[in-house]
Amino acid sequence: MxxxxxxxxxxxxxxxxxxxxxxxxxxxxxxxxxxxxxxxxxxxxxxxxxxxxxxxxxxxxxxxxxxxxxxxxxxxxxxxxxxxxxxxxxxxxxxxxxxxxxxxxxxxxxxxxxxxxxxxxxxxxxIGADLVHGDPHWAGDVVGRELAISGLGSLGHTGMFDGSSIVQVLDEGSNAIQYESLASFKSRSAYWGTASPNNPDHLVNKCFKTACLQAADFEDVRARMALIKRAFQAYLIGADYTYGQHYTSAKPLIWGRPPERGLYRCDTFIVNMYEKTADDEGMPPVYPLPQIWLDRNRALKGGVMVPSRLFNTMKSWN
Incomplete structure (x- = not known):
């Protein structure tokens, strides 16, 4: 040498x-x-x-x-x-x-x-990968931290792991849907860890483009990947921030209906991403949906919606 x-x-x-x-x-x-x-x-x-x-x-x-x-x-x-x-x-x-x-x-x-x-x-x-306790490992895992506002930290803030970054909704900029690194997400306030959905990774047939005008625009994809694709579709369409618990889904151009920006806060954005892997918008589903997936989607929307409840509900599924 x-x-x-x-x-x-x-x-x-x-x-x-x-x-x-x-x-x-x-x-x-x-x-x-x-x-x-x-x-x-x-x-x-x-x-x-x-x-x-x-x-x-x-x-x-x-x-x-x-x-x-x-x-x-x-x-x-x-x-x-x-x-x-x-x-x-x-x-x-x-x-x-x-x-x-x-x-x-x-x-x-x-x-x-x-x-x-x-x-x-x-x-x-x-030297081998570093499996850090509390860090997300699966696409669709939800991460949580304290809300970085004095006196309101326990309400929490949530984001969704896309396999490499965190996609989340923040009251910042012209598009409320934003991406940042896990390290940056964890550095903003006390980190709560990860809530893994632990749901069946079934097949869905969806369009993840900003315009869904023909059959070729739809694709077969597994549920966990559908969450990530749906989040990116919503990001491309854009969204505004709301402090309320009522939300509007970001919608692509489809069958004569114009595209529509979403209206979210951090927890309702995640609820909507999960919802759109189970919702066929009035059409017969191409693939049967597991009942547990439907039940858990309903559970996320039940009761008073706050980020900490979303996080703890999903963590109970681990």
């Missing part, structure tokens, strides 16, 4: 290393104080000035992995031979991933908490 390092030391030390988000490319390096972050910033790999290469979860700055190489001035190149190496400031290798012999391999910091060296389309080395 030392001979390999000697061939490219100057280029590696001077490289910027941040060619793309979350990637340490071949023949680039992390010098002391440099880092790469996963796409959403939930995880960051830092070449610390004390010589330790550390992968942190940024929500609480817990180390997920470290090279255990306390050696001030150490640096970490992703070598052209496919090996990730930590060198002392004098050029002596003090740790390596043992992945040499794979030219072109690169290091990826991922939003699932995994740190992976990929080569020839496969993982050569990894």
């Amino acid at each position: 030392k001979s390999i390092w000697a061939l490219g030391a100057l280029a590696l030390v001077l490289s910027a290393c941040l060619a793309s988000a979350g990637i340490l490319a071949p023949n680039t390096a992390l010098s002391p104080g440099q880092s790469i972050s996963s796409d959403s910033g939930r995880y960051v790999l830092v070449m610390q000035s004390d010589g330790n290469l550390v992968y942190y979860r940024t929500s609480d700055w817990t180390p997920r992995w470290n090279s255990q190489t306390q050696n001030p001035g150490a640096f970490a190149p992703m070598q052209g031979d496919g090996n990730l190496v930590v060198y002392s400031n004098s050029g002596v290798p003090i740790w390596n991933a043992q992945t040499s012999g794979n030219p072109g391999a690169y290091l990826a910091a991922q939003d699932d908490g995994n740190l992976v060296i990929y080569g020839s389309g496969r993982a050569l080395w990894n």
